[in-house]
Amino acid sequence: MIEKSRVPALEIPLQREESAHEPLTYWQLVWRRLRRHRLGVIGGVVVGILVFIALFADFLSPYDYATQQRQFLFASPTVVHFFSDQGFSIQPFVYGLREITDPVTFQQYYVEDHTKKYPIYFFIQGEPHKVLGLIPTRLRLFGTAQPINTLGQIFIFGTDKFGRDVFSRTLIGSRVSLAIGPFSLIISLFLGILFGGLSGYLGGWVDMLIQRLIEVIQSFPQLPVFLALAYVLPPGWSPTLVFFGIIFIFSFIGWTGLARVLRGQFLALREQEFALAAKAVGASNLRIIFKHLVPNTMSYLIVISTLAIPATILGESGLSFLGLGIREPMTSWGLLLQQANSIPTLTLYPWLFIPSTFIVISVLAFNSLGDALRDAFDPFSIQGGRTRT
Structure with a gap:
């Protein structure tokens, strides 16, 4: 009686263990080892993000990459604000830019004009472009809805010597x-x-x-x-x-x-x-x-x-x-x-x-x-x- 009661207790876990570890194919083994490589997974995610940016760059950028805004030559990166003198604002905004000339070096640079505030809108109509080079549209991810070469522009990475948006x-x-x-x-x-x-x-x-x-x-x-x-x-x-x-x-x-x-x-x-x-x-x-x-x-x-x-x-x-x-x-x-x-x-x-x-x-x-x-x-x-x- 004792021997008969031991046999099922030993056989059942063995059968479960065998079924739980079925042989994996070569590509399944590769995928499992790849997922365990943390830096590799992070690198793959970053590569995927970069590819996504490249495919939808026109939609993600606020301006056309060739647009010149001569009023803002070498403008420094724009700071996005959530707080003003009136307190917190759930809608992000930027201040207008005012050009100043250094009295010593005569270098021209831009500072924020806190008297002029421009909200940032998402999914706005901007300059025309083609999504994936096929679908014509004017929709862009974000912007200030201000005409080109006017106050209230947003330059995430600043501008170059021709006033072109470095971010775009x-x-x-x-x-x-x-x-x-x-x-x-x-x-x-x-x-x-x-x-x-x-x-x-x-x-x-x-x-x-x-x-x-x-x-x-x-x-x-x-x-x-x-x-x-x-x-x-x-x-x-x-x-x-x-x-x-x-x-x-x-x-x-x-x-x-x-x-x-x-x-x-x-x-x-x-x-x-x-x-x-x-x-x-x-x-x-x-x-x-x-x-x-x-x-x-x-x-x-x-x-x-x-x-x-x-x-x-x-x-x-x-x-x-x-x-x-x-x-x-x-x-x-x-x-x-x-x-x-x-x-x-x-x-x-x-x-x-x-x-x-x-x-x-x-x-x-x-x-x-x-x-x-x-x-x-x-x-x-x-x-x-x-x-x-």
Whole structure:
């Protein structure tokens, strides 16, 4: 009787434990390890916010990025108030600006005029724009509902030397700075997979020829090559052509390292049974590479893609800062920093350096996300946490 009563008591918990720990798929394990990486999760959230800002920059910005308000040249950032002499106000407001000339340096600057108060409205009608480049509208997230070039404007990040709102230009500039990375990465991935796949899968003289080509390209120092290629872009090109020219420059340099790593992976994968079976049934070399071999390198491609975007953001910012990248009237984070290229300018107008914080935040966010993905895909990683199947 005693032995019979013990058997169910031992079997029931074991059955529950087995059902509670069902085997997880590879991608489920990756997702679980990724969620445990706190910095990676924070980086992913920040990247998502930056992408949202880039997509809806026109709606989020109070002005068009090219609008010039000559009455407010180098205006300092506007302070949003909730308290006035009358007490607390649930509706935020800004004071009007009054221009003053310093009697010693003769420098002109702006101070708040507390006699004029302008409330801030949300979802107001402003300058026309297109949401996602498709839907025409005049709706903007916030503003003071005052006509352009009149008192009562709101400049969150101040204005530049032409009276353009730095906040609006920073939001719009995120499109270019964040788009160059993925676009150039797509081309680099295609070239790296194509040449790396052919080199590793075919071998022989094809492998030798492609590897010598890669060595020739990598033998040139990257920074002078970037500067030289950017310098030879025709000055008559439109900003759109310059944008695609910058993408070509980064793609031309970036595919070589990827191709070398993929070559080593394809050398091992081509001897696997699934690759030999595909070859036995008559599949072409390109089909075997893109259909069977590339999916087995997907984890590496995802990680390297995330880690390559920050380098592109920094590269574009550097070229634009030196005047060799994005040109007016288009804008980017690097181009915005071009006005803050001297100590006197930064001393007098420090708000012109604000776009640099977006560069730092985006680079840190992408690097954190890339590190988290690397740890999540690596089964021997300690940071990602132990997995249990």
